[in-house]
């Protein structure tokens with residue numbers, strides 16, 4: 481999928497949810513898109529799923545995971561809904577899926593996972609808001625402290641924050 485198409489989907493979702501306050505309220509955004517968002521007992525190796533039935537989507541997230549992880553999962557499943565709902569009606573996201581020997585995944589599947597991850601990071605860390613927060617900061621961004629501060633503001637992992645900043649090319 482063309483990256484411009486992902487950006488336009490992200491922008492449409494953000495626009496419909498504006499004004500955006502931080503941290504991005506991903507659960508209410510998903511609900512505004514018509515999805516149900518529910519905690520599930522998914523077992524230790526599954527982070528979340530998206531099930532679509534009769535056009536109605538339900539996101540289930542693993543209620544035992546950390547809040548930051550759950551937020552990313554909901555954003556990732558929303559990504560599958562916005563980008564891939566014509567391709568399948570069930571997406572199950574296991575942790576460490578790339579490492580698992582028992583469940584080899586196809587290239588198509590891998591691409592969809594990358595796209596959903598990218599969608600999630602764009603939704604949770606919108607370009608405009610990242611830029612504004614960077615401008616507000618006194619501390620050096622190229623420090624652990626800077627990334628930790630931003631990760632807290634956006635309520636994402638420091639890894640996700642650091643990747644997003646890299647991708648946006650603000651360094």
Ligand SMILES: [Zn+2]
Nearest residue numbers: 571573593596
């Ligand atoms: Zn996925």
